[in-house]
Structure formats: C-alpha cells, structure tokens
Amino acid sequence: MPVGEPPLVTSIREGNKILIAAASPAARSLGILPGMAVTQARAQVPALEIRPADPEGDRADLRRLAIGAARRWTPIVALSGEDGLFLDMTGTAHLFGGEEAMARRIVRLLARLGVTARIAVADTVGAAWALARYAQFPRGVTVCPTGGHRDALAPLPIAALRCEPAAIELLKRLGIERIGQLAPMPRAPLARRFGAALVERLDQLTGRVAEPLDPIVPPEQIVAIQRFAEPIVTAEAIEHWLAHLMPRLVTALAQAGLGARAIELVADRIDGVPQRLRIGLARPSRDGAHLLRLIVRRIEEIAPGFGIDALALHVRRADPLAAQPVDEQLEDRPPDLAPLVDALANRIGDARLWRIRPIESEVPERSIEAAPPLDPPAPQAAKLKPDDVRQLDRSPELHPWHHRWPRPVRLLRRPEQLDHVIAELPDQPPRRFSWRGQMHKVVRADGPERVRGEWWKRAAEQHSVRDYFRVEDEAGQRFWLFRRGDGERQETGDLRWFMHGAFG
Secondary structure, eight states, X not given: OOTTOOOEEEEEEETTEEEEEEEOHHHHHTTOOTTSXXXXXXXXXXXXXXXXXXXXXXXXXXXXXXXXXXXXXXXXXXXXXXXXXXXXXTTTGGGGTXXXXXXXXXXXXHHHTTOOOOEEEOSSHHHXXXXXXXXXXXXXXXXXXXXXXXXHHTTSBGGGGOOOHHHHHHHHHTTOOBHHHHTTSOHHHHHHHHOHHHHHHHHHHHTSSOOOOOOOOOOOOOEEXXXXXXXXXXXXXXXXXXHHHHHHHHHHHHHHTEEEXXXXXXXXXXXXXOEEEEEEEEEEXXXXXXXXXXXXXXXXXXXXXXXXXXXXXXXXXEEEOOOOOOOOOOSOOOOXXXXXXXXXXXXXXXXXXXXXXXXXXXXXXXXXXXXXXTOOOOOOOOOOOTTOGGGGOOSOOOOSSOTTSOOOSEEEEEEEEOEEEEEOTTTOOEEEEEETTEEEEEXXXXXXXXXXXXXXXXXXXXXXXXXXXXXXXXTSOEEEEEEESOSSOGGGOOOOEEEEEEOO
C-alpha cells in the first residue's frame, strides 16, 4: 500500500447493486477492484473511503481533455471508451522532437494536472489500444517500432482484441488465451465459429482492415473582425466601427445559441503592438446595445499610436442562452440589476464587487462568504415523501442571520487585538480601549452575547468561548468587539480583547 495514501474508491448503482466504479492504487493494493460490491469491499477494508461516482462529469472532463489535445498536440483526437484518447500523431510528431519525446511531454504535462497516463505508440489504432492497456512498460510510455506490432501483440491476452466477452470466454475454454495463438489461424473457420466481429477486430489489430477515427472537433471561436485600408486614430472612428462589428458578433452568438460572458476588443496597431480591452458580464447576454455601451465607456484606454489597421471582437467566454419568452404581463417586476452590475464591475473590477451569502455557522467569521453579485438562488429542497418522518417537523426554517442578533455591516477579515483595555470581569463591557493607535472611551454598551466554538468541527474549540459587546465611543462610532474567555475558567480563553467589526 502506498505510504500516506488512504484507500479511496468511487461507487455506482447498477440495478439493485452498488458496485465499485474505480479504485485508487492504495485500494487496489488491498484487493479492492472495480466491479466488486461495496458491501464486500467495506467488510474487507473497514477504513475504506467511498465517494459517489460521477460518470457524466468524467465524460465531460475527458471531452475537454480531448479538445485541449486537439488544439495543442494534433488535430485528430478521438475518444476511446470512458478512460482513453486516440491521438493521430502522423505529421505532427516531428514538431515535438519525435514520437517518444512527444509522448513523454504529454505524460509530464498530464502529471502536472494530476492525471496519470499511459501512452502507447503503434502503427494501428487497435495495437495502440491493446499496448496501452495490457502491455507492461516502465515510465508510462512505449513506442512500438514500425512493422513490429505483430511481435509486440503476440504475448497479450485475448481481451486486448476489444471483442465481446462471450467470444473471449469461449476462446479461453478452447485453450486460446494469447493473441499470438489466435493470429495464425485461418479467418473463415473463426468467422463461422465466433462471428465476423472477432475477425474484423483481429484484422484491425494487424492493419489489414482500416479503422477510421471519429475525431473531436473543437468549437470555433466566435469573432468579428474589421480591417481598414487606411489606419484610424480617433475615438470616434473606433466607436463608429464597433457599432458595425457588434451586430455581427450578436448574430454569431444567436446562431450558436450562446450568450457572451467575456468579450475582448483587440485593436491591431500598425507598429505591431496590439491594444486589448476586456469586459465581463454577470450573466450571459446577447444584448448588442448593452455590450456596445460597456466597451465604448472604456475606449479612452486604447492608445492608437500611429494608427489602428484592424479591430476584432473576440468572445473569450460564453454560456448557453436559449430564446427568452416575451412577457406580456403589465405587473410590476423587480428591476434587472445585470446592466448595473456589468457597468460597475467593468469600471472597478470584478474582484471588488460581490455580495454576502449567509452560511449556517456559530462562529461569525465563518457565517458569511463572498458570492457573485448575481449568483443564482439556491435550489429548492427536494419534496419529501408522504411517509417521511421529517414531515412531522412543523417549525419554520430559521435564517442563519437572526434579527435579534445584529451583526456589523463591516466585519474584519481577521479579529484585531485591542490594547490598554479597562474592563470589569466577568460580564462588564470595556470602559476604554486602544485600537490601531487611537484611544476610544466607551459611553454606551450592550452585551454580552456569548458565542461558543464549533467543537464538532475542531477539537481545539471544545472549550472556546467569546463574549461579544456592541459599544459606542464619545465620537459616536459603534464597534463590535469580544473578549476571549468567560472570565471564570482558564481553558475557555486568555481574556484578551479583539475588534471584530464596525457598525454603520
């Protein structure tokens, strides 16, 4: 078992059974293999970590990897089952130093991405598939010499033919377990006994029958380009041509069924120094007028130099956007904040615009998190069955932020320690304190509000106690501060005071 690696498997339901879909090397070393029942695996290894499998997500990741390989390594890339890719290296291997060097570069790149890969290079698709899955070779890469795939495939098992399990089982009963035993046999008796599929797979493996690939075609980038016979240098000219480019871009987005999330304007200057201007959107959009306004507001950031001879609008990110139904109702609807969010985000930056989302937690700094300004609402809980015991709970759902426990509008990222604090123990607020080099004298206070640590999450917080106070100083500033410890038991805290936020 690999040192420090816990046994991990993924599970999938097939009918009434829950089976192992995939197993880590640590789990395989303990005898846990794909296809085994989860109950059997758990009885064999009680410390086994089981997570649900995500076949759809795996297929989507494999397709994204194929698109990346088609753009980076070779134009012909096809899917190979649920865990493999076919790469046609013909005419591209010399660009990367040869077949072996190219394969090793791919393995190293995937390793940096956290993906373990085995690559076999052979003359035929079937030979490469068989060698990658059944041959034993070090360092994850093997290159079969030209014309040498017959000898390399001879010791491999019959399962490397990619034929039906029934045919493989029948061949094993007849004593044929290796490809080298099957290859010299005449084709006609094999076709009559096992069907034409076995003969076709055998001929594809040796190269007698071609096996075309169904390549993955990367989606084309949506772009609208306008070139000029004479360079333009003024902001008015740039705005004029952007007004002509934007309808073309919107039409291309509509034909693709997409909405833009990020658009980049590239202005090619005659001196070869392109000017780039990027805008982002809070939600997918094909509103040409809105997109044009966002770009025109930032035209002054473009330095035309001695002139611009081409303008291009590139869609850097897009999401599916279906046709929107026409709402004929005259009822008052909430205003759409997306245009305002887009205008603010493109002016001050996406990182400076967010909203606060509540989280169920006892500790104040863990009870909130930053969320996108127009983050979609949380999905509704699944409807309970009539016989579910949870139907008996008639109490209303509690909001994580209770109105009786006000929180400051500004919560510090980390509580800051206060100096020169004068306070009576155990339940009195501070009379005076110093924060960030400035002395504050308290004239009004409310509290304490006791907050205990989340002992079920962190053992170190088993006895942790905080007493929070809302205080107001002579200048009218209101603060939210706390004392660490209850003032009676030493294990609850060291009685130091901290500033945690400020009220408006």
